[in-house]
Amino acid sequence: MYVRTLPVTREHPPMPAPLPGTMHITDKEFQAFRKLIFHEAGISLSDAKRALVASRLARRLRHFGFTSYTQYYNHLMDQDPDGHERVQMVNCLTTNKTNFFRESHHFTFLREHVLPWLQEQVRQGTPARMRFWSAGCSTGEEPYSLAMTVREALPSLANWDLRILASDIDTSVLQAAERGIYTADRLDGVSDAQQRRHFLRGRGQWEGTYQVKPELQQIITFRRINLNEEPWPIRTRFHVILCRNVVIYFNRETQRRLFERFADAL
Ligand SMILES: C[S@@+](CC[C@H](N)C(=O)[O-])C[C@H]1O[C@@H](n2cnc3c(N)ncnc32)[C@H](O)[C@@H]1O
Structure with missing residues (x-):
């Protein structure tokens, strides 16, 4: 896998407050997930999607009891040999809006x-x-x-x-x-x-x-x-x-x- 694991750090530069129920995501963490979702699904995320990525991935962090996005990222890199969690990560980051006879x-x-x-x-x-x-x-x-x-x-x-x-x-x-x-x-x-x-x-x-x-x-x-x-x-x-x-x-x-x-x- 071409994306390297991230060093776990507890110090973050000052950033806007995260959405309620969401943890803070650093710029470095956002860039790492951005590369990963592009690699996995071809999905290109703009800078404006940072809060969205944080909130969509927050439930996976809660699922594992992680306290930072780096921990989750490293889990994906090192502890997910069968790619199961990677599928879950992709599921979180897709946008699925649809309806019957859309654009009729x-x-x-x-x-x-x-x-x-x-x-x-x-x-x-x-x-x-x-x-x-x-x-x-x-x-x-x-x-x-x-x-x-x-x-x-x-x-x-x-x-x-x-x-x-x-x-x-x-x-x-x-x-x-x-x-x-x-x-x-x-x-x-x-x-x-x-x-x-x-x-x-x-x-x-x-x-x-x-x-x-x-x-x-x-x-x-x-x-x-x-x-x-x-x-x-x-x-x-x-x-x-x-x-x-x-x-x-x-x-x-x-x-x-x-x-x-x-x-x-x-
Ligand atoms: C907004 S929905 C559109 C659904 C339907 N085609 C419509 O127009 O109502 C986009 C869908 O594309 C899927 N998608 C995104 N990237 C994909 C990829 N690389 N391969 C297959 N499906 C992908 C998403 O999971 C999502 O369900």
Whole structure:
């Protein structure tokens, strides 16, 4: 690993007060975590993200009973041979905001242009096969929106070999995505008709929650994939790749490389 461990020191230069419940992070500590998250996930953090990094990592410090970010950093460097804690660190530093049918014009475009084009290809003799990739799928709203769009547009879906790959670097959001259970307030953007068609309503202890129906879940494979790892553990080529609100966290060079690789995967 190219990042060296940091010397533990109890003396810090004067800095603004940390957020409540957060420990003080020194500039040196922030720079070390900044390098580490870039190395692990390609995420570029600006100076303005210092308080955010401190508050997001604070719960890992509390988990271990550490009193400084240096102790946590050194733990990652020296005591984490299987990389388990590194995964937790990445989980803390990703931003996972999402919702169903976010930027709905993308789904309109799929319904009105992409799916009719694929149907036309099949009429002309191409196998009835569709491969989609939701790259950076967060808690699953994006791949499920995609699956709903396809099911609604193609009533004779049984004749199609349809698969959606939904991937993210963050293992905690992937677990939630795979479960497919959402509270009512998360279903903004899903019409009543879609709710009835694609979701099961929770009863008893699950009252107020909605679970994606198995027929929708079966179309989707959830996997942890770091978009910046090379090569990806994928053999398929895709008809459509959705990678939305993900590359905003990457620098220009990382974005350029990723777009080249997406183009090769189409
Ligand atoms: C803001 S969410 C976007 C979710 C969804 N695509 C949308 O537009 O609503 C960004 C997601 O990208 C994921 N992400 C960030 N860096 C990643 C990387 N290097 N590889 C894979 N996923 C990454 C984060 O974990 C997060 O869940």
